[in-house]
């Protein structure tokens with residue numbers, strides 16, 4: 055491990071020193087802070103790969119740091135150091151998004167394991183705009199697969215659009231590949247040396263939106279501890295992909311329109327406009343026309359974004375792409391899990407070919423990921439696919455869900471099962487997550503994974519933890535090696 059920096063936050067110099075020595079011996083760089091304010095400054099300055107924080111600090115507590123990182127650097131893992139016996143605070147920190155905790159007095163072997171696991175998982179993901187995890191490792195790593203007439207036409211259009219600078223509005227059902235298309239438009243054009251910045255407009259809290267898009271100046275609001283560049287500045291000379299653009303609140307739509315028209319943005323708390331050269335691509339699975347008619351989307355912005363409209367066809371309209379995509383995903387899964395090649399039996403192949411895939415390509419990938427875990431002798435049979443027995447109703451197609459596995463939901467979660475896919479027998483609800491009893495936690499995670507047929511996104515939802523927290527625990531308990 056080299057070139058990795060760990061920020062150690064503790065107000066006791068002796069503990070800071072002990073942790074520093076331990077981590078330096080592991081070949082890691084360290085930075086230290088004795089209070090929350092200094093820690094936030096060091097985070098901005100060094101963008102560490104991992105943070106270890108004490109809970110009680112002179113000007114706040116470790117949870118403030120957990121929350122700050124969750125919001126601004128969601129890929130930076132943070133572990134908390136708790137006073138002996140104070141399990142309540144450990145649980146609170148875990149629920150706020152911390153990866154793990156160590157109790158004082160710190161057991162160094164446990165600390166080393168924790169650091170190693172957290173760094174392995176966060177490797178390569180740094181910076182405020184790193185993308186959130188998805189069940190698939192790299193949504194952009196591959197080019198667009200598919201040789202059906204619809205896809206050939208789409209690829210030819212992408213080639214032409216890549217040469218232009220016009221805004222493109224990409225529409226299509228959920229999971230059909232809109233983001234992949236946007237990324238290809240960027241990669242094949244002349245902006246490829248600058249970044250492609252995808253942003254999920256529905257995922258940014260409304261009160262932070264302006265600062266996320268346009269940046270802010272230090273001190274412009276509570277928590278603005280340093281100047282921060284916005285998504286527009288980050289995408290300068292590159293491409294900004296506004297995913298789920300229909301979810302932008304009306305107030306933000308006005309500001310966005312202005313920024314696009316002027317080609318300039320003003321950071322929150324700043325006095326001067328900064329020119330930005332950004333190509334705007336946008337997408338939604340909703341009907342933007344319908345949103346305009348309903349008064350939820352400004353018509354002037356709609357015309358700005360929708361200079362060229364590009365449709366990504368649903369998978370069921372390009373049946374000949376299903377098996378080549380399936381073979382590609384199976385190769386990827388075998389590689390990722392370091393397994394021998396996984397095959398589809400002829401009967402499984404024909405089942406896939408006649409399925410309608412309401413969740414499109416993403417659903418195909420999820421089905422295969424689950425089937426690869428369930429199958430014997432590395433050959434997937436129809437039963438392993440677990441496709442719904444009844445044919446899918448039009449309602450189900452209109453409200454796609456990427457994973458058909460039956461699951462139960464933790465209280466407070468709202469995932470819905472579409473009508474045509476309701477589980478025949480509801481699984482037994484899981485007990486509440488108790489993150490401090492390791493044995494119980496391991497057992498609970500295993501049960502959730504089995505219940506969701508190893509769909510980690512769904513299992514995290516069932517458990518009420520984030521995908522990253524679950525991924526960390528799967529690795530910590532060696533559950534991915536079985």
Ligand SMILES: Nc1ncnc2c1ncn2[C@@H]1O[C@H](COP(=O)(O)OP(=O)(O)OP(=O)(O)O)[C@@H](O)[C@H]1O
Nearest residue numbers: 190193198199228229230231232233234339415416
């Ligand atoms: N033609 C394709 N070739 C290879 N992979 C594909 C293809 N289409 C989609 N995928 C993969 O399927 C997954 C879903 O695609 P993507 O995220 O681009 O869909 P989307 O339409 O943007 O979804 P959403 O509406 O939920 O944002 C990704 O992992 C993507 O890499």
